[in-house]
Amino acid sequence: MSEATLPKAMLERIEDFGGAAQPLLKVVGLTKHFPVRGGLLSKARTVRAVDNVSFEIAKGETVGIVGESGCGKSTTARLLMHLMTRDAGEILYDGMQVGRALSLRELRRGMQMVFQDSYASLNPRLTIEESIAFGPKVHGMDDAPARKLARELLDKVGLRPETFANRYPHEISGGQRQRVNIARALALSPRLVILDEAVSALDKSVEAQVLNLLADLKSEFGLTYLFISHDLNVVRYISDRVLVMYLGEVVELGPVDQVWDAPAHPYTRALLAAMPAADPDNRTETPPITGDPPNPIDPPPGCRFHTRCASAEPMCSAASPTLTDLDGAGHQAACYMAIPGSGHSRASAAEKAA
Amino acid sequence: MTKLVEVENLNVRFTGERTVHAINGVSFSLGEGEVLGLLGESGSGKSVTLRALMRLLPKKRTVINGSIRVAGRDVLALDDDELSMFRGATVSMIFQEPALALDPVYTIGQQISEAVIRHEGKSQREATARALEMLEVVRIPSAKRRLDAYPHEMSGGMRQRAMIALALACKPKILLADEPTTALDATVQIQILLLLRELQREFGMSVIFVTHDIGVAIEICDRVAVMYAGQIVETGTLRQIVRSPLHPYPRGLLASTTHGAKRGQRLETIPGTPPSLDKAPTGCSFAPRCALAEARCTEALPPAIDVGDGRMARCVLAERIQPASV
Known part of the structure; x- marks a missing residue:
């Protein structure tokens, strides 16, 4: 990146190094703990925001992360973007380690993020065109081509450049602002886009428009998405694979249809059962679980879900189950009930599974 | 059946730097022990309607026309003392946050x-x-x-x-709920919805429930009024609205859902965005986004057509529906 200081008319495309078999992003043992200072007499405590999270995202794939507030899904996104430092774990982008084979600057070109709050994530003093052109200019592009690129991208996200380019963020609607944020993320031609609740603040009819746009852009630019959301219907619609997080840990992951149709972890089951009904004659009668998600400060020992789980047994609070493969096709769950021969009364006997 | 709430031709306009015609001719009623859902997107006027019922809108900047009768009393005529007795005892409200x-x-x-x-x-x-x-x-x-x-x-x-x-x-006789579960996590939202449903039955109170989420409406409402650009475009029972909406806006809204949509398949969308409300509508507010719009849609306000069974749609297309056949 030494020649990055020279103004350029175009940014070079980021090369594919590892080939199709190499995951675009590989995360191993990602961990982030926040210390909470104790009071005069109470001892310091820890928020285990993200705890030993590992997953891969293949090239061209869309991976969803679901979970409730405090489960660590947004912290995971920020760690991947290197917006905060991690305590432990490895993040490999196309097989390269950030800080070694890949500079942070290059990573930011290869990986971009769209946030939930479309207004807070745009500079109110810059016009939309300036906001989109800002990133490419930082990366060494000339002003004129950067502005031209911004206008092209506005067109791509369905906003007429002649109408919108010179407006300020407060002059456009939430759906339009989110399109601007998507355009800005694409301005550096990244290969991975992290969408952190990017459609959650939008009205339903606008949400559908933006989801269609995301699908179009994905095929046009060959993008890979990490799609973080609490809306299970949207995640099922957009994702190929999904991670279910609870209190900083991945409790289940796998192809979205397998996880949705045959959830193996009781938390995933509860989350799916908590979706409001779609049929007026088939309303939900009993809540799937009671109580609020516990505070991620000093989470319960063992399986973190055992305090709300109807099938919890003494072993569940003693040690935490590890993610275990269920079908040989990538569906994994961290629950003793799903692990054959684990000793849980509802687990199948050993030797049965692969 | 006695009506606990009767709203007739309600208009709410916010004045100030710019004028916003937030509510344009809204009429509805609420029966004893009934749960009415006000369903709509942001800016459709559902929360403003709710606040008008309790006179919670800023006095100096709001012009309210029309009539609001709650439990036989004219809410717009209440003085400050009467109002503070009325709030909490007859009608009370729960909020999103x-x-x-x-x-x-x-x-x-x-x-x-x-x-x-x-x-x-x-x-x-x-x-x-x-x-x-x-x-x-x-x-x-x-x-x-x-x-x-x-x-x-x-x-x-x-x-x-x-x-x-x-x-x-x-x-209170009436509970006004302004998106009370929107800020909650999924597993908590369903608990609160079921609690509200149970308390409504137990206390026999009437509820007006504002939401943007059709799934939430399905869990709790008996009747639904769909709002768009400060108007009610369709009213009917929950089943009627969910199964066979008449107005193109609720039809589009229900079709654009990601629920049950196939991956890779394009979602149905409603093109465009809601209108700005700086002018009072002179035609159908939805016409610019409507695939079925005709010339007369923009020429005059579409009439509120009663299609029988207490069902209303504010769309010229509903004229073709014989009240008896519904």
Whole structure:
């Protein structure tokens, strides 16, 4: 990146190094703990925001992360973007380690993020065109081509450049602002886009428009998405694979249809059962679980879900189950009930599974 | 059937730097023990309608026309004293964000007992007993201890339960709910919805429930009024609206859902965005986004067509429907 200081008319495309078999992003043992200072007499405590999270995202794939507030899904996104430092774990982008084979600057070109709050994530003093052109200019592009690129991208996200380019963020609607944020993320031609609740603040009819746009852009630019959301219907619609997080840990992951149709972890089951009904004659009668998600400060020992789980047994609070493969096709769950021969009364006997 | 709430041709306009025609000719009624859903997207006027019912809109900047009758009283004619007796005793409201709606410097017990003392003239001891009873009604665990808790000491779901307890403390006839589950996590949202459904039956109260989420409406409403650009475009029973909407807007809204949509398949969308409300509508507000719009849609306001069974659609297409066939 030494020649990055020279103004350029175009940014070079980021090369594919590892080939199709190499995951675009590989995360191993990602961990982030926040210390909470104790009071005069109470001892310091820890928020285990993200705890030993590992997953891969293949090239061209869309991976969803679901979970409730405090489960660590947004912290995971920020760690991947290197917006905060991690305590432990490895993040490999196309097989390269950030800080070694890949500079942070290059990573930011290869990986971009769209946030939930479309207004807070745009500079109110810059016009939309300036906001989109800002990133490419930082990366060494000339002003004129950067502005031209911004206008092209506005067109791509369905906003007429002649109408919108010179407006300020407060002059456009939430759906339009989110399109601007998507355009800005694409301005550096990244290969991975992290969408952190990017459609959650939008009205339903606008949400559908933006989801269609995301699908179009994905095929046009060959993008890979990490799609973080609490809306299970949207995640099922957009994702190929999904991670279910609870209190900083991945409790289940796998192809979205397998996880949705045959959830193996009781938390995933509860989350799916908590979706409001779609049929007026088939309303939900009993809540799937009671109580609020516990505070991620000093989470319960063992399986973190055992305090709300109807099938919890003494072993569940003693040690935490590890993610275990269920079908040989990538569906994994961290629950003793799903692990054959684990000793849980509802687990199948050993030797049965692969 | 006596109507508890009758709203006739309500218009709300906000004045100031720019004028916003927030509500344009809204009429609806609410029966005893009924749950009416106001369904719409942001800016459709559902919350403004709700606030107008309790006169919570800023006095200086709001022009309200039309008539609002609640439990036989003309709400727009109430003076300040009458209004403060009316709020909380006849009608009370729960909000989206309990952390903002509750007073941070008083305990939950103090806030509930204050309302009971103010409205029913009870002693402090009786009022505290009622507060405890209410916390048990909304199923807050270890209610006695929670009486002395401040709002910030509770989780989001607990706070929402506490706000419901406060709203119901004086046994109002009508509960107005402004997206009370939107800020909650999925597993908590369903608990609060089921709690509200149960309390509504138990107390026999009427509820107006504002939401943007059709799934939430399905869980709780008997009847639904769909709002768009400050107007009610369609009213009907929940089943009618969900299964066979007449107006193109609810039809598009239901079709654009990601629920059950196949991956890789394009979602149905409603093109465009809602209109700005700086002018009062002179034609159908939805016409610019409507695939079925005709010339007459933009020439005059579409009539509110009664298609029978208490069902109404504000669309020229509904003219073709014979009231008897519905």
